[in-house]
Structures are given as structure tokens and as C-alpha cells.
Amino acid sequence: MKEFILGILPGAVFFYRYSPRFSVGRMVGLLLMEFAPYLLIAVINSINVKFVLFGFVLVYGIYDFGYLHNDYKAEKERSGATIRSQFSEFNYLAFAIYRVPVVFFVFYYLASLGGGDILKSIAITACIVPFFIIHNELRSPRARIITFIVLNGLKIVSRIILLGPNCLYFVFSAMPHLVIKLLHYLGAKEIVLVDDKTLKSITLQIYFGFLTLLLFVDPFLVVAAVPYFLNHAKSIFRDFIKVRTL
Numbered sequence: 001m002k003e004f005i006l007g008i009l010p011g012a013v014f015f016y017r018y019s020p021r022f023s024v025g026r027m028v029g030l031l032l033m034e035f036a037p038y039l040l041i042a043v044i045n046s047i048n049v050k051f052v053l054f055g056f057v058l059v060y061g062i063y064d065f066g067y068l069h070n071d072y073k074a075e076k077e078r079s080g081a082t083i084r085s086q087f088s089e090f091n092y093l094a095f096a097i098y099r100v101p102v103v104f105f106v107f108y109y110l111a112s113l114g115g116g117d118i119l120k121s122i123a124i125t126a127c128i129v130p131f132f133i134i135h136n137e138l139r140s141p142r143a144r145i146i147t148f149i150v151l152n153g154l155k156i157v158s159r160i161i162l163l164g165p166n167c168l169y170f171v172f173s174a175m176p177h178l179v180i181k182l183l184h185y186l187g188a189k190e191i192v193l194v195d196d197k198t199l200k201s202i203t204l205q206i207y208f209g210f211l212t213l214l215l216f217v218d219p220f221l222v223v224a225a226v227p228y229f230l231n232h233a234k235s236i237f238r239d240f241i242k243v244r245t246l
Helices: 002-008 012-017 024-034 036-043 050-077 092-112 116-126 128-137 146-165 165-188 196-217 221-243
Strands: none
Touching: 002 092, 012 050, 024 036, 024 221, 036 050, 036 146, 036 165, 036 221, 050 092, 050 116, 050 128, 050 146, 092 116, 092 165, 116 146, 128 146, 128 221, 146 165, 165 196, 165 221, 196 221
């Protein structure tokens, strides 16, 4: 039953992986990262907002396979790996049987709408699979830097292209978000000496620098970057409010 529900709902694996630690803050963060930027881009460019939802379903229909492959590898290797109890007795084959038709249906429906940008978005999304496999197979955190950047970039690029070829330059609005994510990864893997406290202390500076630069390119890039900024800065604002109210 678990495999059926997760299989027919793209993105469900993402939620289920983090269910023991899920909170209102994480839900808000998910909305800010995965929906709000694309919704703003669609509104700015007068694009049907249904493509925002299609983009999420398209990307996470594929991305969930990468998450599960990562957990499967962790279960097999165990040593130094993060093993999630939710998948200790998970039937990966059953999940694939339910999910693959969903993915093909989404691909077919979007392809039927026509347009080179839609086909390009589908092709880019499909490229996520081999990169995720390579990422999960690599043992060196330093080697994984390459695939980490590619995966996080493809996830954004494919969804923006789906909104239209003229929207591609909105990728720049996600740059500060990608930089923060990369620094967090480098710190978590102890590749560089950046812990969460240090990263939090420089997050606003990184964003203000990028947002100022984007303002000179196109103010709408700043608008599209605001949800990313709010997601990364929400804990900073929360801590500031706590201090002020003490």
C-alpha cells in the first residue's frame, strides 16, 4: 500500500523521507522553493500557472527515483551512510511499477501540447536520472560536488524552460539559492570549514550582494529571487524576533 501511494504521487517520496523531521517550517520552505519562484515567473510573463504544477510533477516524478536509489545504496552499504527507517522494508520494484506509468503519462501529455521548449524540458528532466545515479555511486564528497551542482541546476532549469524559452534567464534569480545550498553541502561534508552557524551569519550578505547585482540586470529577477531569500532567511528573522521579544 505504501509503495502504491508513493508511486502514484510525484513528490511523495520527498515528503515521506523527511516525515520524522517534517514541520510547518519545512512545509513553508518547500512552498517557497518549489512553487513560489515559478509561480511568480509565470505571473510576470503571463503564462498559464498550470505549467507550474506540471513542472513540479515532471521533475519530482523523476527525482523521487534518485532519492530512493540513494536510500537503497545507503541500506546496502550502511557504513557512514544515512539509513532512513521508512525504507527499511520498502519494495522498490513495486514502487517503480506504479511510478513509471505516471511518469510516461506526464511526458506524453506535455509532449502532446507541442512546442520545442516543452520537449527540451522533458529531455533535460530525463537527464536527471543518469546524473543522480552517478551522484549516488560516487564515494568521494569532493567528486560529488560536480553532480550536486548539476542536479540542483537541472531541477531548476527544466522547470523554467517548461514555462517558456523567454523565461530561461530567470535561472539567474536562483543563483544565490544554489550558492547557499552548495556552501551547506560543503560544510556538511566537511570539505570546507563552514558550519550552520557560520553559514547563517553570512546568508543575508550573500543574498544582498546577488540581489543588488540582479537589480541592475532586471528588477523582475529580484522579484523571482525573493521566495528563495525568504526561505533561507526565515530562521534568521525568527531568531531576531525572539531576541527582540525577550
